[in-house]
Amino acid sequence: MIWxxxxxxxxxxxxxxxxxxxxxxxxxxGVSAVITMVTLGEGxxxxxxxxxxxxxxxxxxxxxxxxxxxxxxxxxxxxxxEKDVNAIRDQVAGIAAAAPVRNASLSTIYRQDAxxxxxxxxxxxxxxxxxxxxxxxRAFTEAEYKSGAAVAVIGNTVKKELFGDEDPVGxxxxxxxxxxxxxxxxxxxxxxxxxxxxxTIIVPLTSLQRRMIGKTSSHDIxxxxxxxxxxxxxxxxxxDINSLLRQRRNLQPNQDNNFSVMDTRQIADTLSSSTKVMxxxxxxxxxxxxxxxxxxxxxxxxxxxxxxxxxxxIRLAIGATAREVLLQFLVEAVTLSCIxxxxxxxxxxxxxxxxxxxxxxxxxxxxxxxxxxxxxxAAVGVAFGFAPARRAARLDPIEALRHE
Amino acid sequence: MNPPDDSPxxxxxxxxxxxxxxxxxxxxxxxxxxxxxxxxxxxAIMGPSGSGKSTLMNLLGCLDTPTTGSxxxxxxxxENLDNDRRSLLRxxxxxxxxxxxxxxxxxxxxxxxxxxxLYRGLTRSERHEKAAAALASVGLADxxxxxxxxxxxxxxxxxxxxxAIVTEPDTLFADEPTGNLDTATTxxxxxxxxxxxxxxxITVILVTHEDEVAAxxxxxxxxxxxxxxxxKINHRNLILSS
Ligand SMILES: Nc1ncnc2c1ncn2[C@@H]1O[C@H](COP(=O)(O)OP(=O)(O)OP(=O)(O)O)[C@@H](O)[C@H]1O
Ligand SMILES: [Mg+2]
Numbered sequence: 078m079i080w081x082x083x084x085x086x087x088x089x090x091x092x093x094x095x096x097x098x099x100x101x102x103x104x105x106x107g108v109s110a111v112i113t114m115v116t117l118g119e120g121x122x123x124x125x126x127x128x129x130x131x132x133x134x135x136x137x138x139x140x141x142x143x144x145x146x147x148x149x150x151x152x153x154x155x156x157x158x159e160k161d162v163n164a165i166r167d168q169v170a171g172i173a174a175a176a177p178v179r180n181a182s183l184s185t186i187y188r189q190d191a192x193x194x195x196x197x198x199x200x201x202x203x204x205x206x207x208x209x210x211x212x213x214x215r216a217f218t219e220a221e222y223k224s225g226a227a228v229a230v231i232g233n234t235v236k237k238e239l240f241g242d243e244d245p246v247g248x249x250x251x252x253x254x255x256x257x258x259x260x261x262x263x264x265x266x267x268x269x270x271x272x273x274x275x276x277t278i279i280v281p282l283t284s285l286q287r288r289m290i291g292k293t294s295s296h297d298i299x300x301x302x303x304x305x306x307x308x309x310x311x312x313x314x315x316x317d318i319n320s321l322l323r324q325r326r327n328l329q330p331n332q333d334n335n336f337s338v339m340d341t342r343q344i345a346d347t348l349s350s351s352t353k354v355m356x357x358x359x360x361x362x363x364x365x366x367x368x369x370x371x372x373x374x375x376x377x378x379x380x381x382x383x384x385x386x387x388x389x390x391i392r393l394a395i396g397a398t399a400r401e402v403l404l405q406f407l408v409e410a411v412t413l414s415c416i417x418x419x420x421x422x423x424x425x426x427x428x429x430x431x432x433x434x435x436x437x438x439x440x441x442x443x444x445x446x447x448x449x450x451x452x453x454x455a456a457v458g459v460a461f462g463f464a465p466a467r468r469a470a471r472l473d474p475i476e477a478l479r480h481e
Numbered sequence: 482m483n484p485p486d487d488s489p490x491x492x493x494x495x496x497x498x499x500x501x502x503x504x505x506x507x508x509x510x511x512x513x514x515x516x517x518x519x520x521x522x523x524x525a526i527m528g529p530s531g532s533g534k535s536t537l538m539n540l541l542g543c544l545d546t547p548t549t550g551s552x553x554x555x556x557x558x559x560e561n562l563d564n565d566r567r568s569l570l571r572x573x574x575x576x577x578x579x580x581x582x583x584x585x586x587x588x589x590x591x592x593x594x595x596x597x598x599l600y601r602g603l604t605r606s607e608r609h610e611k612a613a614a615a616l617a618s619v620g621l622a623d624x625x626x627x628x629x630x631x632x633x634x635x636x637x638x639x640x641x642x643x644x645a646i647v648t649e650p651d652t653l654f655a656d657e658p659t660g661n662l663d664t665a666t667t668x669x670x671x672x673x674x675x676x677x678x679x680x681x682x683i684t685v686i687l688v689t690h691e692d693e694v695a696a697x698x699x700x701x702x703x704x705x706x707x708x709x710x711x712x713k714i715n716h717r718n719l720i721l722s723s
Contacts, residue, residue: 081602084599085599088588088592092587093587387583391583391585391596392600393568395572395596395600396570396575396597396600397568397572398565399564401600474544475539475544478583
């Protein structure tokens with residue numbers, strides 16, 4: 078009997094495709110919106126997480142100013158010195174490596190190609206702490222760091238823009254005021270929510286200070302990157318670093334920290350919590366549109382019961398039972414909303430596949446949200462199809478036949 | 482040509498009344514009908530407007546229930562049947578033809594004719610075969626794909642007849658089947674009904690205003706103010722005289 082009702086409902090849908098399309102339009106939009114929003118949102122969260130894990134799980138960052146991320150304020154706060162870095166490495170237990178980081182935006186020229194690149198001045202420890210691997214050539218050595226050699230290791234984006242297909246290793250480029258030799262190419266880390274990580278050049282800190290911009294003050298270290306030994310308690314480590322730096326920066330007990338120490342987990346939490354909230358908000362808004370789509374189904378089904386009163390009369394007169402009429406309209410509503418759900422899923426997948434490369438997030442296919450959105454659309458069909466179906470089933474055949 | 486008296490009564494009405502509305506607004510449309518119709522009859526019901534013809538037809542066709550009195554169809558007490566049982570009785574034994582054709586719009590002739598079979602749960606090929614045969618028997622073998630909008634009034638009514646007979650009903654009910662048709666088409670439709678009655682033994686009960694239409698029937702019943710005023714064998718029956 079269900080199968081029969083399904084057949085009759087399909088015929089009805091085919092009989093008026095335009096009406097069917099308009100009926101399910103709301104559901105199609107609702108389902109595809111929910112899935113697209115949630116999938117892209119999760120992709121963004123995923124991208125942030127991936128990037129954090131690229132930073133290395135033992136990474137600890139120390140920056141001047143309170144707070145981290147978008148709300149940090151470091152105006153008027155002194156940077157660190159190289160002595161601070163050495164002190165942390167030598168005095169805090171559980172530190173495997175420490176690297177000072179000084180960033181500078183430098184003009185980068187190879188033959189007639191020029192660009193501006195954020196250049197990192199650091200020590201050889203920087204590569205290991207930040208999990209950079211070398212694709213070709215080599216990293217600079219401790220000796221080159223000490224002597225301030227004119228060498229540079231470039232990221233893949235810099236290589237593509239300046240060298241194209243050419244092998245950069247061994248070539249000379251102009252970096253700020255100095256001419257340096259490219260001795261290595263970094264393996265790519267990829268593009269993600271935090272920007273292009275491969276758009277970087279790493280040089281010995283000493284070279285940056287002496288050759289490229291000149292040392293302006295001893296407090297020229299904008300960030301300290303640390304890696305903890307495996308199995309250390311990062312909370313204790315952070316507390317130790319805090320007290321050491323407070324002491325070195327002459328902070329009184331009543332003064333707040335004018336620097337911040339964060340491990341990878343905290344950084345990940347800060348960054349991904351905002352994208353998660355965003356995902357939930359967008360998903361909820363899209364969910365409302367799905368409910369509105371359901372009301373659209375009810376609306377058009379109610380209109381169509383009135384419009385099709387005569388048809389219902391004919392069906393009843395030739396022997397359809399009230400149950401069969403109810404079932405027909407219910408199945409019709411559910412079939413429509415399921416078709417709408419399927420079309421919505423298909424559109425959402427196309428949208429996600431199209432949009433995620435544009436905004437640089439991975440396409441994180443989530444079968445759960447697809448299933449939930451589809452089942453919800455079917456439930457919408459049952460919930461909003463029932464009232465019109467019952468109204469149809471309760472019609473009196475004689476009255477219905479007389480209906481104009 | 483009287484039906485043989487020993488044939489079993491197909492329809493038996495005893496003291497049937499129908500009252501519409503309640504209290505002050507109550508209106509007694511039928512005021513005690515006694516009527517027996519036998520298998521294979523061709524009955525025309527006539528009478529002035531508002532006399533209760535349609536009310537009587539709806540009761541006979543099991544679309545409605547009487548207020549008092551009894552109605553037996555093939556011995557089944559219809560007044561005791563609930564909506565669904567009456568639906569099933571209509572599905573399996575009765576066929577309907579309406580004044581306004583009442584075909585499904587935007588639906589091909591063959592699909593319209595298949596409609597009652599859909600509720601009987603026939604397979605696709607059985608449905609198609611029977612519907613095609615029914616359309617052929619009303620002379621529309623070449624109009625399967627036409628929708629009602631693409632057919633003349635006479636053709637539409639013939640599709641409606643095909644839909645009514647495709648289930649091979651015992652009884653065919655028609656409330657003013659030619660009310661919307663011109664003289665030539667009326668004759669076409671009436672000859673078709675006559676043939677169904679004579680060749681297939683289907684009992685035909687129709688309501689009409691027109692004497693020319695009633696002339697095809699073997700028995701003519703006049704209704705006036707909710708009562709049967711006269712019930713006569715038709716001596717002007719065209720089929721008999723021709
Ligand atoms: N649903 C109803 N509610 C109230 N009164 C009704 C209803 N249906 C019919 N009537 C009344 O019952 C009486 C008989 O109506 P019926 O439709 O049977 O007449 P009829 O003989 O078929 O007339 P016509 O030739 O105009 O079709 C009329 O007075 C009509 O007003
Ligand atoms: Mg009438």
